[in-house]
Amino acid sequence: MDSTEPDGPGPEPPGESLVLRLEGFEGPLDLLLELARGQKVDLARISILSLVEQYLAVIEGARRIRLELAADWLVMAAWLAWLKSRLLLPDAAAVEEGEQAADVLAARLRDLQEMRRAASWLAARPQLGQEVFARGDPEDFTEIDRSRLALDVPGLLRGYLAAIRRAAGHVRYRPPALTLWTVQEALGRLQAMLGRLPDWVSLERYLPATLGSPIERRAALASTLVAGLELARGGALRLRQEAPFGPILVGMKQEEG
Amino acid sequence: MMDEYLRLAEALVFASAAPVGPRALAQLLPEDADLDSVIAALRARYAGSGVELVEVAGGLQFRTAADLAPRLRRVVELPRRLPRAAMETLAIIAYHQPVTRPEIEEIRGASLSQATVDSLLEAGLIAPKGRKESPGRPTLWATTPAFLAQFGLSGLGDLPRREDLLIDPPGA
């Protein structure tokens, strides 16, 4: 085997050793080619019949030692057994059929052998990055000029629409603000109204009339009460409640004396 | 055939991805090789050619002769796109000019970064156009003639009307 041949099983005489190394072959065709090479003749003149016998012997040997064989090995064995029977039959038509099949097999072996040689030829060439090396540190004189802007009106319009739509999408739901009557406002209103209403009227009379909802009225009542208590503390008015949960009444501050 | 050491040194410096230091060279050449004279011979071989042997940080390197660089240079134009935020801002200025920064932010529904304003200013697409007579007197922004030229517009009137663009105004 020449040194440029791809690594593979060497051309050993077929026999037990070959049987044990079946796994080293890539398939039945690979083994057949190896056996043919063993004949040491031009592939065009190999004896197909002896090749068939050698293959069948190897398969038989493998079975004897109960080696698990993949289906394609057995399919090839069956086909070769058929081929052998054709070639040996005393029937001229059968022999012709067998010879045609043998030619096909020989051609396949030649094709494979050619491609093996082609692979060897390639492998023997100095390969870039293996035997020969290109410039390791290439220089690039290409200058990328990014100074220009790629602008077009459709892009501008897309941008405008995207901005407007997004802004619209960003408007969050805000519940309408409650107009709560603050203590400050209640204080101001109480002070302004003191003296304009008769003594001991209900605190509710001091609420602004504009308040609509019950919740606003209750909030206003609360702030007005706080404001009233504040004013009562300073003596500016008096508050009176005659029964629990009864109306709160507002009176003028007591006149001195 | 050139001197064997010279050939080896030449090949190594050529094939290396990084500058070749004296240690790598010494590793390659037999012990009896005189490194300095090999380097000197290599430099002489390339002197005046299109390629020069130069000494850079840490070792030797081939570089194309500096005087040839302008001839070898190939400029590839790769126009860049404006980032989305810049394009949107530009569009808003185009349609609402003159417009203040807070107004742009209000329309976009997002804050406007200084980098975006700067990029548009740098590209000459927008320019300040006076100040708004309102508290703080904010700058008013408008598009420039360069803006029209870049977009191939003869005037702002070439832009589609807002009504045609926003057939179904959002938020309405």
Next chain:
Amino acid sequence: MMDEYLRLAEALVFASAAPVGPRALAQLLPEDADLDSVIAALRARYAGSGVELVEVAGGLQFRTAADLAPRLRRVVELPRRLPRAAMETLAIIAYHQPVTRPEIEEIRGASLSQATVDSLLEAGLIAPKGRKESPGRPTLWATTPAFLAQFGLSGLGDLPRREDLLIDPPGA
């Protein structure tokens, strides 16, 4: 000082890690330059040196001289060699392209493993080239320019003729 055209051609090819096509060279040199004689002069300048000018994949490339490989391999980091199955598959694709996977398997008499296809694809040596108009429309495979560059071929025509492969086994 060398001839100016020679220097320019040298610099251009030297600067590039990939083969430089004749068009790029013609673009660089003035119209009156005789490309062939410039290339011949450049080849002569590098003949016998550690770096050689070769014609691969339809272009010019500088490469280290093949005879220096054993010495260089010791100091340069190498990618893994392709295994036998991959080399055979590559040879079959090179000679039968465009070819389908079942056709490759038929010729090899063995199934094609995914690892083999992956290794060839990863090395950029093969590429899909359309689909065969037959049942199942299997992908057709072909070799790439990188295949030519890897094996130092200027074109597929540099491959030995099939007949010659059997008569004259290489290295025998």
